[in-house]
Amino acid sequence: MKKIFCPKCDTAIPLRRERIEELQASGEDRLSIICPQCTHQLNLRLRLPSAKSTKRQEQRTSVGHIIVVENVFGYKQLFPLYVGVNAIGRRNKDTATDIPVITSDPSMDRHHAIIKVTEGRTGKLRFAVADDDSRVGTFLAGELLAPKEWRYLQPGDVLTLGATSIIFSDEPLPEDPTIEES
Structure with a gap:
C-alpha cells in the first residue's frame, strides 16, 4: 500500500x-x-518504468536502507539510502528533506540527522551518521553523539531521533513504481 x-x-x-x-x-x-x-x-x-526512467534509476541505486520502528507517534516506514548525503527529519509539507519521516513526535526535528554514504579506498561502502544540530540530539546505540561528531554505522545499529527509533541496514531496498501528482 x-x-x-x-x-x-x-x-x-x-x-x-x-x-x-x-x-x-x-x-x-x-x-x-x-x-x-x-x-x-x-x-x-x-510513472511507468521506461528507458529514460530506468537510466535515472541506475544513477540513484539504493545502497542501504533504514527502518523507522513503529511507536505511538508513527507507523513502520522503510527508506532507501543513496551514495552521498541523506538528511533525515520529521516530514513537513513546508520543509524539504531527503528522508521525511512521517511522525507526530514533537522531539524529532525537521532536520535531525545526516547519514553520509561514501566509498572507501577498497571500494567498500561506508555509512556514517552525525547529528544535524537538533534540539534533543541523535543517539547511536543509546550514546549521545557530540556536536559535529561522525560515527560509522554497522548493520543492525539503532539510531534514536527524539522518541523515534531507526534501525540501519546496508542491504539495498528494491524500488517500486512511483506516483507523482500532475
Whole structure:
C-alpha cells in the first residue's frame, strides 16, 4: 500500500497496490482521488518504468536502507539510502528533506540527522551518521553523539531521533513504481 499526501491539508490517503496494478494492466496512467479530509481533488499520474526512467534509476541505486520502528507517534516506514548525503527529519509539507519521516513526535526535528554514504579506498561502502544540530540530539546505540561528531554505522545499529527509533541496514531496498501528482 502506498500513501499519497494531500497538498492542501497534508492528510495521508492510502492507495492499495491492487489498484495500481489494475491501472497498469489496463494501460491507464491517470487517476483521480478526492481527499476525505478537505475534499480536494487530486489528479495523479502513474510513472511507468521506461528507458529514460530506468537510466535515472541506475544513477540513484539504493545502497542501504533504514527502518523507522513503529511507536505511538508513527507507523513502520522503510527508506532507501543513496551514495552521498541523506538528511533525515520529521516530514513537513513546508520543509524539504531527503528522508521525511512521517511522525507526530514533537522531539524529532525537521532536520535531525545526516547519514553520509561514501566509498572507501577498497571500494567498500561506508555509512556514517552525525547529528544535524537538533534540539534533543541523535543517539547511536543509546550514546549521545557530540556536536559535529561522525560515527560509522554497522548493520543492525539503532539510531534514536527524539522518541523515534531507526534501525540501519546496508542491504539495498528494491524500488517500486512511483506516483507523482500532475
